[in-house]
Amino acid sequence: MPERLREKIGATRGYDKFMENALPGKVPFWLDPKKRAIMFQIAVLAMVGLLAYYLVSNTLFNLKKQSIATGFTFFQRESSFEIGESLIPYSAASSYGRALVVGALNTLKVAFIGVVFTIILGAILGVARLSSNWLVSKLAAIYIEVMQDIPVLLQLFFWYAIFYETLPSPGQALCPISGLFLCNRGVAFAVPESHPAHKYMVLALLVGCGVVYLLRRWARKRQEKTGKMFPVFRVSMGIVVGLPAITWLAFGAPMNMDIPKLVGFNFEGGITVSPEFIALLLGLILYTAAFVAEVVRAGIQSVSKGQREAAMSIGLRPPLVVNLVVLPQALRVIIPPLTSQMLNLTKNSSLAVAIGYPDFVSVANTTINQTGQAIEGVALIMAVYLIFSLSTSAFMNWYNKRVALVER
Amino acid sequence: MKLFKVCAVMVAVAVIATAGVAVAGTLQEVRSRGVLIAGVNGAVFGFSMPDKKGVWKGLDVDTAKAIAAAVFGDANKVRFTALTGVQRLPALQSKEIDVLCRNTTQTLTRTTVNGLNFAHVNYYDGQGFLVHKKLGVKSAKDLEGATVCVLPGTTTEMNAADFFRKNRMQWKPLVIEQTAELSKAFFAGRCDCLTSDASQLAAHRSVALNPGDYVLLPEIISKEPLCPVVRHGDDQWYDIVNWTVMALIQAEEFDITSKNVDSMLKSNDPAIQRFLGVTPGMGKALGVDDKWAYNIIKQVGNYGEIFERNVGTNTPLKLERGLNDLWTRGGLMYSAAFR
Numbered sequence: 001m002p003e004r005l006r007e008k009i010g011a012t013r014g015y016d017k018f019m020e021n022a023l024p025g026k027v028p029f030w031l032d033p034k035k036r037a038i039m040f041q042i043a044v045l046a047m048v049g050l051l052a053y054y055l056v057s058n059t060l061f062n063l064k065k066q067s068i069a070t071g072f073t074f075f076q077r078e079s080s081f082e083i084g085e086s087l088i089p090y091s092a093a094s095s096y097g098r099a100l101v102v103g104a105l106n107t108l109k110v111a112f113i114g115v116v117f118t119i120i121l122g123a124i125l126g127v128a129r130l131s132s133n134w135l136v137s138k139l140a141a142i143y144i145e146v147m148q149d150i151p152v153l154l155q156l157f158f159w160y161a162i163f164y165e166t167l168p169s170p171g172q173a174l175c176p177i178s179g180l181f182l183c184n185r186g187v188a189f190a191v192p193e194s195h196p197a198h199k200y201m202v203l204a205l206l207v208g209c210g211v212v213y214l215l216r217r218w219a220r221k222r223q224e225k226t227g228k229m230f231p232v233f234r235v236s237m238g239i240v241v242g243l244p245a246i247t248w249l250a251f252g253a254p255m256n257m258d259i260p261k262l263v264g265f266n267f268e269g270g271i272t273v274s275p276e277f278i279a280l281l282l283g284l285i286l287y288t289a290a291f292v293a294e295v296v297r298a299g300i301q302s303v304s305k306g307q308r309e310a311a312m313s314i315g316l317r318p319p320l321v322v323n324l325v326v327l328p329q330a331l332r333v334i335i336p337p338l339t340s341q342m343l344n345l346t347k348n349s350s351l352a353v354a355i356g357y358p359d360f361v362s363v364a365n366t367t368i369n370q371t372g373q374a375i376e377g378v379a380l381i382m383a384v385y386l387i388f389s390l391s392t393s394a395f396m397n398w399y400n401k402r403v404a405l406v407e408r
Numbered sequence: 409m410k411l412f413k414v415c416a417v418m419v420a421v422a423v424i425a426t427a428g429v430a431v432a433g434t435l436q437e438v439r440s441r442g443v444l445i446a447g448v449n450g451a452v453f454g455f456s457m458p459d460k461k462g463v464w465k466g467l468d469v470d471t472a473k474a475i476a477a478a479v480f481g482d483a484n485k486v487r488f489t490a491l492t493g494v495q496r497l498p499a500l501q502s503k504e505i506d507v508l509c510r511n512t513t514q515t516l517t518r519t520t521v522n523g524l525n526f527a528h529v530n531y532y533d534g535q536g537f538l539v540h541k542k543l544g545v546k547s548a549k550d551l552e553g554a555t556v557c558v559l560p561g562t563t564t565e566m567n568a569a570d571f572f573r574k575n576r577m578q579w580k581p582l583v584i585e586q587t588a589e590l591s592k593a594f595f596a597g598r599c600d601c602l603t604s605d606a607s608q609l610a611a612h613r614s615v616a617l618n619p620g621d622y623v624l625l626p627e628i629i630s631k632e633p634l635c636p637v638v639r640h641g642d643d644q645w646y647d648i649v650n651w652t653v654m655a656l657i658q659a660e661e662f663d664i665t666s667k668n669v670d671s672m673l674k675s676n677d678p679a680i681q682r683f684l685g686v687t688p689g690m691g692k693a694l695g696v697d698d699k700w701a702y703n704i705i706k707q708v709g710n711y712g713e714i715f716e717r718n719v720g721t722n723t724p725l726k727l728e729r730g731l732n733d734l735w736t737r738g739g740l741m742y743s744a745a746f747r
Contacts, residue, residue, distance in 0.1 A: 066501060066523040066640050081565045082572075082581045092569035157589075164598040184597050185555065264553040265600050266580070275598065276582070353560075356584040356593065365494045366560050366583070372522035374498040 059375065074371045075100075081366055083358045085274055096367055103363030104384055110277065110359065111346040111388070114284045118345060119338070121285060122292025129297050140293065147290035153351050156283040160355040163275035170262055179259050181267060186274045188260035188267040197251035204243040211243075212236040276357035280349065288345045292338060299334035300326065331403045339396035343389050350385070360384055434638070434645035435479070435695055438506050443485050446472035447505035450490025451587035453611040454719040454727075455511055455531075464488050467718045468509040471530050471636055471653065474708045475507060478652045478700040483707035492585055493562045497522055500639060507649055508637040511605060513563045518637075526635040527650040528657070530711075532731035532740050534628035535567050536606040538613060541621050543600060548627040555580045557590050557599040567630040568603050591615070605632045607719065607727060614724035644695055651694060655701045657743040658683060659710035660734060666709040669702060683746050690746065711741060 029035045063070050075097035082092050086102045087109060128140035147155075164184045168174060173183035179190030192198070219230040248254075260270035303326050311325040312318075352359035361381055368377035438444050448456035448468050456466040469488065476486040491499050491510060500508045501523065511533070512518075514526040537556075539545050548571070558565050560583045572579045582599050584590040591612045594602040602612060606628060613619045636653060638646050659665075662680055664672050673684055681687045684702045691698035708714065715732060719725045733739025 063523075067520070068501060068523040069521040080569055082569050082579065084581050084583065092573055161592075161596075164593055164596040169597050265555065266553055353585050354589065356582045356590075358583060362560065362583060362585075365585070366565060369494050369497065369560065369562075370517075370566065372497060372518065374501070 063375070069371070069373060070376070071373075072376055074367075074373060074376075077371075079367070079370075081370065083363060084356070085277065085358060096371070099363050099367065100360070100380065103358060103360035106358055106363075107346075107349055107352075107360040107384075107388070110280055110284070110349050110352070110357070114281055114288070114345050114349065115342050117281075117285045118288045118292055118341070121289040122341075123296050125289060125293035126296025126300065129293060130300060144290045144293050147287055148294075150287075152283060152287045152348055153354060155287055156279060156351055156355050159282045160275065160279035163279055167275075170266055173262070173267075179257060179270070181260055183267075184275065185266055186272050187278065188270050188272040190257040190259040190270045192254070193256040193258045195251070195254040195256070197248055197254055200251070201244040201247045204247040205240065208240045208243040211239050215239070274357070276352070276355050279355055280352050280357045280359075284345050284348055288341055288348070291341050291344070295334055295337045295341065296330075298337075299330035302333045303329045328403065332400070335396060335400040335403060339393060339400075342392055342396070346388050346392065347385060434506055434642045435648065438479055442480075443487050444472065444476045444479060444507070445487050445489060445505045446475070447491045447496055447499050447508040447510055448472065448488050449510045449587065450488070452511065452608050453615055454723060454725045455607070455611065456488070456490075456509070465718065467531060467714055468511065468636075470708050470714045470718065471656075472507065472509045474656055474704045475636075475649055475652045477703040477707045478648060478655070478694075478696050481697055481699065481703045483703070492587075493559050494585065497524070500524065500637060503639075506638075506645075511608065511634045512637050513605075513632045514635045515563060523640040525638050525640055525646045526633075527638065527646065528653040528743075529633040529635050529740075530653050530656075531607060531634040533605040533607050533632035533634055535564055535603060535630040535632060536609055536628050537625040538594075538602045538604075538609040538622055539600060539625060540597070541623055545601075545625065548625045548629065549575060549577075551579065551601055552577045553579065554600040555582055555598070557582050557584070557594045557602045559583070559587060559590055559604060560585055562604075563630070563632065564604050571629045605634070607725070610719075610725045610727055614726075619724075648694055648696060652700075652704065654743040654746075655683075655704055656708075656711040656714065657734070657741045658746055659701070659705045660712040660741075661736070661743060664705055664710060665713055666705055666707070669705045673702070679746065 030039070060070060076095050078092075079094055079096045079099040080092050081099070083090055083099060083102050085106065087105045088098075088102060090098060090102045125140050125144065128136050129144065131137045131140070163186075167182055167184045170181075170183045170185050173181040173188075175181055181188040215236065216232055219232045223229055258269050260267040260272065262268075266272070307325055307329065308321055311321040316324065349359055350361040353362040353365060356362075364377050364381050368374050371377075432440075446469075448464070448466075450456055450458070452466070454466055456464065456468040459465050472486050472488070473483040477483040479485075489499070489505055491505075491508075496508055496510050496512065497518070499505050509530070511531070512526075513533075514529070518524050519526060537548050537551070545551065551572075556568060556579055558568055558581050565581070565583070568579075568581065582593065584593060591602070593599065594612070595616055602609065604612070606624065609624055613622050613624075616622060636649050638649050662672075662677075662683065664680070664684075669684070672680060673686055675681065675684075675686075678687065682690055684705075685691055685698035685700065688698040691700045694700065697703070709717070712729075712734075715729065716722065719727045721728065729737075729739060731740045733741060735742040
């Protein structure tokens, strides 16, 4: 071993030894960056904890001083108020807890249906905005600009007013096609009378979905092996629609409809959708879709023209160009802002209280007022919207990871 | 290290600042602010609503003005905050307002669980139903299956639920937060029936396009003693609010009006002399000026004047005195003794 190298190693060893001896003893712990960092973390955490403790204890103290009740024991008490529409059985004899669940389900209902339709409408508008047809693109542009600029609360009032101001009373309900009634109490429409066949049709649909899943896997494997393509989409549609249809025919094609009839003040039978729900849904969809349209447009425009031309040049047909080249790249741009729009729609649904749809905020408001426990009520509202938002984000992040471009 | 010091200082400041806030009585707070803040409805004609010029008018408004007159000697030193049914109690509890004069029903739950004190009733009411004539409904018992417009956060909501439950009837509530929006929906026919305190229904009807098209059903399904409300724990302030309402009633019992109050100062009746502060003592005991009752009557009027001016038979509401008449004339208005 050359002399100089040995010296170097020796020096290094000496330094290590020096550090071993020197650091623990001579460097005080507040000068050690690692320990100091931990100390700061603990200090900040303690301060946050102290602040939280102070806020909670101070609130409790003051509530007690004013002799205002605290706690969540009111959950089990009888609510003694009615709720206009509910997905689960509910009456004034039910508990406050159940009333709040009814409200949360109503919020979920409008948010879920709203998100689905918003994405569909937003995608159509976004594509229309990019259309080479001058008229289509300009109409889409006007729609997007106008809808984005009008506050959503105003839009809700507008749609709600259209219902109760322009539509007739139930007695003179409009009947554009048989089985469908429009009046200021909402939209009533006929549904097939319940029949044992329906259960089996749902079963058939589920079986169809399973078959389609297997079919797609088989088709992909076959294509990878032989290069031959299989018309997966058309065959899938045939299976999904066909199986339930065959089941229906096998049961002798039951055609009896449950048609709404005017009994007393309102329609009975069929399904009635309230004006409040429709106005809220419509307002939220039309408003949010304008934002989603811009998100979609941005996503599509983010894929460079060269990509499309390259795909065409290797002989892919236009639908395949979109499916295999444009969409996978556009989606990774679209998903994150789309998630935020979905959250916006969910949170905006709390404006329902202005037009009388019994969403979670509306029910919580009544609960707060009857129990007088505003702090618990507002905390509940915050917790519920936080849960809705976090679970939506979690799902969308998972989906985003799946569609994210895997770079090689 | 610097960061740590900064944080430590901040915590210390926060602790000192919060500890330093002394709890002053409501009367002192109102006095030092120079204006009384009263929570009102803001959308019920006859009780509290700004007129075309933006001047607040109504029975509840006048009650608040009377309190201002008692405290400041000036009925105009009051600021009104419009509150929805849902907002009103938290607004009072969190000290955003000094007193709530907003057709608020005195209930056991509100007194105990919500920690509130209810002053003397300034309007005896009961819940009724308003329907369109063309429905042909003669009684509330005919409302099976009806859609009913209700304000949220009110005793109304529970009374209606109780009524329909008791009579085993189906119904559908439509709950809209803003009073104005609710009555719009009702007049457009969105619901068959509007339920609220009878006085409020009269107020709603008075602003309808054709008030004659609507009828009040005969059933009154609840007791609604409406009172000004203050927080628990400040007895002096409660006394002032409570005795202000009593003074309005007592003045009517004495036949003292805003017009004759000056000549009443020369009255030989020792009770009236005590009441108007000619013989001092009453105001001082209450913690306000001895002329407090004089100021109230001079600037706002007695209860009868307030009633007739805002909701009486010569107003669009056309309400009879009924329960709200003096006890001497068969009503329930009865003041405790001023001595």
